[in-house]
Amino acid sequence: MSKRAAAALAAGAMVLTLTACGSGGGGGGGSADKGSGHKLVLGFSQVGAESGWRTANTKSVQEAAKKAGIELKFSDAQQKQENQIKAIRSFIQQKVDVIAFSPVVESGWDTVLKEAKDAHIPVVLTDRAVDSKDESLYASFLGSDFVAEGKAAGDWLVKEYAAGSGDVNIVQLEGTTGSAPANDRKSGFADAVKGQSRFKVVASQTGDFTRAKGKEVMQAFLKSQPKIDVLYAHNDDMALGAIQAIEEAGKKPGTDIKIVSVDGVKDAFTAMSQGKINYDVECNPLLGDQLMDLVKKVKAGEQVPRRIKTEEGTFTPEQATAALPNRQY
Ligand code: GZL
Numbered sequence: 210m211s212k213r214a215a216a217a218l219a220a221g222a223m224v225l226t227l228t229a230c231g232s233g234g235g236g237g238g239g240s241a242d243k244g245s246g247h248k249l250v251l252g253f254s255q256v257g258a259e260s261g262w263r264t265a266n267t268k269s270v271q272e273a274a275k276k277a278g279i280e281l282k283f284s285d286a287q288q289k290q291e292n293q294i295k296a297i298r299s300f301i302q303q304k305v306d307v308i309a310f311s312p313v314v315e316s317g318w319d320t321v322l323k324e325a326k327d328a329h330i331p332v333v334l335t336d337r338a339v340d341s342k343d344e345s346l347y348a349s350f351l352g353s354d355f356v357a358e359g360k361a362a363g364d365w366l367v368k369e370y371a372a373g374s375g376d377v378n379i380v381q382l383e384g385t386t387g388s389a390p391a392n393d394r395k396s397g398f399a400d401a402v403k404g405q406s407r408f409k410v411v412a413s414q415t416g417d418f419t420r421a422k423g424k425e426v427m428q429a430f431l432k433s434q435p436k437i438d439v440l441y442a443h444n445d446d447m448a449l450g451a452i453q454a455i456e457e458a459g460k461k462p463g464t465d466i467k468i469v470s471v472d473g474v475k476d477a478f479t480a481m482s483q484g485k486i487n488y489d490v491e492c493n494p495l496l497g498d499q500l501m502d503l504v505k506k507v508k509a510g511e512q513v514p515r516r517i518k519t520e521e522g523t524f525t526p527e528q529a530t531a532a533l534p535n536r537q538y
Contacts, residue, residue, distance in 0.1 A: 250280045251504055252300025254310035256337070257288040259385075259418045260446040261474035265538030266311075266336060266494035273497025279504065288313055288385065288417070294321045301328045307504045311336035311352075314387035322346035331507045335500050337389040344515070348507045351499055351517040353492050355393030361490045361523050362394070362441055362469045363401020366408065369467070369487070374407070377438045380430045381413035382423050382451060384443035390492075391415065394443045394471060411437070416447040423447025427454035442470040445477035445489065452485050463487055473524055475536040481529035489529060491521040494538060 251274060255267055267283075274281035282305060286292035290313050300308050301324055308325055309332070312318060318339045325332050326346060334350040341347075370377050381398075384391030395413075402408040412430050416423035423446060430437060431454060440455075440462075442448035448470035455462040462468055462485040470477060473491035480486045496519060506513050524532065 248278065248280050249307070249505065249508055250282065250303075250305045251501075252282045252284075252296070252303070252305040252308045254284045254286055254293045254296040254300075254308075256293075256311050256313045257286055259288055260420075260444055260472070261476060261538065262444060262446070262472045262492060262494045263418075265474070266496060268538075269495045269497035270335075270500060271497070273501045276498070277501035277505065279501055286313060290314055290317060294318075297321050297325060301325055301330060304328070305330060306508050307331050307333060309333040309335050309500060309504060312339050312389070313337070313385065315340040315389050315392065316387065319343060319346065333500065333503055333507060335496055336494075349503055349513045349515055349517060351496055351503055351519070353390075353519050353521060355390045355492075356397035356400075358390075358471050358490045358492060358521075359394035359397025359399075360401045361397075362471060362488070363398040365469055365488045365490075365523070366439060366441070367402060367405060370407075377408050378411045378434065378436050379408060379439045379441055380427070380434060380437050381410055382416040382426055382440065382442040382447040383413060384415065384418045384447075386415045386417075388418075390471075391443055398441055410441075416442070416450065418444050418446060420446045420450035420453075423450030424454045425450075427451035428458075431455070431458045431460075437466050440466055440468045442468065444492075445470050445472040445474045445486075448486060449476055449480060452480060473521075473529075474538055475533070478524070478529040478533050478536055481524065481526040482533060484526065486529075487526065489524045491524060493519045493521040 284296035308330055319341050332347040334347050336352045338350055411434055414426050416426045440451055448468055452462045455466055468486045469488045471490045471492055473489050477489055
């Protein structure tokens with residue numbers, strides 16, 4: 210082949226790659242998008258809209274994608290794993306550049322993640338983790354340390370009751386069964402109170418992270434348990450539902466039954482300012498900007514950390530009351 214023909218062929222191939230890359234079908238070999246004019250396309254599968262935390266997380270992701278100039282294909286799974294798997298397969302079909310998702314439960318993802326890997330589409334986990342042993346199935350996990358959150362809740366309880374001596378009967382509203390936050394917040398809390406025999410978890414059941422279910426399960430606890438000193442709720446929405454049940458039973462939340470919760474959403478801070486929740490461990494939902502930065506780096510083939518933990522704090526009623534006026538979610 211003449212040199213001229215070979216050069217023409219190479220140039221043609223170059224244009225083909227760039228064009229393919231510019232077609233939104235960037236699911237190819239991760240070619241750099243700089244200068245190609247290609248708008249990065251992100252497929253995002255969200256757990257659902259079960260809580261105030263989730264609403265804030267969705268808003269953060271959508272606003273951040275817009276700000277970053279990323280085309281977002283967003284899917285709400287209504288807390289069903291099969292819907293997330295369907296959404297991920299659809300993103301693969303559409304040849305998106307990157308897939309990000311918050312896995313509703315920890316297990317059952319390897320097959321669909323292998324399909325994404327075979328299609329050369331990188332995956333980023335955000336908010337919740339998967340229990341896959343194959344680390345090649347996702348590029349990075351951006352989210353909170355749920356074990357630390359559970360431990361912070363338990364540590365507060367131990368301090369709160371340090372002066373006393375009698376049994377402390379605890380009821381626990383667990384998050385979605387099989388989810389990373391439910392598993393880890395439960396184990397972190399148990400670690401904090403273990404070895405202190407006076408702390409007894411007398412009942413523990415999932416409230417699926419929702420207010421309605423949290424109220425329903427708390428009603429059952431109130432009927433079945435002769436003495437409840439503390440409620441540990443894996444998220445504020447279940448705590449807020451439980452507060453309704455406690456008040457309808459003629460008891461004072463925060464006084465007759467102390468409440469320690471997780472998330473730190475505005476409605477919980479309002480309840481804290483009214484003395485109804487005694488301690489709140491923050492779980493930061495505002496992950497959007499970090500996620501978009503991560504997505505761009507992954508698409509560009511840059512090295513990224515396998516695990517990125519989000520910054521978050523803890524709140525007493527005084528701190529929550531002070532933070533209320535500026536609380537974004
Ligand atoms: C935690 C997140 C949990 C929140 C709940 O990162 O996955 O799911 O704690 C939400 O409010 O439903």
